[in-house]
Amino acid sequence: MRIITIKNRLVAIIFTAFIGLSYSYSSIGGTISLHPSDIATTGGFSPSGGAWSDILDTNDGNSSFAKLCCGPGGSAFYVHLDDPSGVGSNAITGIDVYVYAKYLDGQWPNATPIAGNINIGFKTGTSTIWQGTTATDQSGAYNLIQSNMFTTDSDGGSLDLNDIINLQIAVQRNTYGPPQLRVTEVYADVHYASPVPLPSAILLFGTGLVGLATAKIRKKKI
Ligand SMILES: [Ca+2]
């Protein structure tokens, strides 16, 4: 009867330790998505279907978007992003930038989709880091343009919470001539990692091992 009790206690200890381990590892880090809070620099772009604070929050097609037509390429708008919550003092490990965009050529409502080029980037301080020119297709659908993960701030330093608070996304129209660039959504994914889990995981695993040893000693005394 006592052996069964010890076995049950042992199973409970190991089970608790491994639940603790998996919980710790699942909380190692996370990702938060940040959408625009307001315009920082228009670059000649104008909002359609709402205010700058709202039009780039969702991929709602042509219901709300930022637009710029005509002229030489190179014009860019910058948007401020919502400040992060839940990151705490955890280390910031990277930023991904996402932009939904397309080009149209001709007068609305008879404008037709056309392929074009855009660049996307981000700014946390003085400089802007660009992903590089990317082509959009002529499907008429908003193309998702995604950056590689940026792992420094825009001036080359390590990422910290202030960088994320100051984070801006930049979108540049890189096609010359009349086509209109439309952007319906932009956001950034911010990745962070917690420094806490490893020690806590070791502690929990250690607790399990101590429980195991104690149970064995008790078993021998029977
Ligand atoms: Ca918003």
Ligand SMILES: [Ca+2]
């Ligand atoms: Ca902000």
Ligand SMILES: [Ca+2]
């Ligand atoms: Ca939109």
